[in-house]
Amino acid sequence: MKNQEEVSVLNDLLHITNDRIQGFSKVEGKIWEKYPDVKDDYDRMITQSKIMKNELIDLIQENGEKASDTSSVAGALHRTWIDIKNSFTIGNTEESTLENVIFGENAAIDAYQNAIDTGNLSENSLDIVSEHLKNIKDSYHQFKGISNYKNKD
Incomplete structure (x- = not known):
């Protein structure tokens, strides 16, 4: 049973990670003109x-299961909401884009x-997931810093 619980948690994280990848693709090019110094960090993320x-896929397969390699319904709804919101945004879409990245x-x-x-x-999964969390926190702080810098303009 522990194996199934671990796979369920890992699949949930896989959905979140796919949401991040799709969300980042929506940002592509929207803020580079104004903040070109961020592009390298963005590409790294x-x-x-x-x-x-x-x-995550490797961890799931090591547990003898098949990865559920899709995004989440909540993530899809959030991206749709962003598209709708941005279509009605008057003025600076960079600010809205940064806010959405920070939210995500x-x-x-x-x-x-x-x-x-x-x-x-498991201990192995915990080590890897903890490293992922550190990377996501670094990304969050990177975009939060850009947003704070932008708000000073």
Whole structure:
């Protein structure tokens, strides 16, 4: 039973990671004109997210299960909401885009922390998921810093 609980938690994280990858693709190009110095960090976050995805799939397969390699319904709804909201945004869409990235990264932090707190992860999975959480927190702080810098303009 412990194996099934771990796989369920890992699949949930895989959905969140896929949400991040799809969310990042929506940001592509929307803030680079005004903040070109962020592009390298952004590219690193996308690459890192893809590595995280592969690591989660590997952990699920090591548990003898098939990965549920899709995004979440909540993530799809959030991206749709962002599209609708941005279509009605007058003025600076960069600010709205940054706010949405920060919101998404904060949600990912909560999901990863909850996964760790379940106690359903093996030591190996816990080590990898903890490293993922650190990476997501770094991403969150990066985008939060950009937002704070932008608000000073």
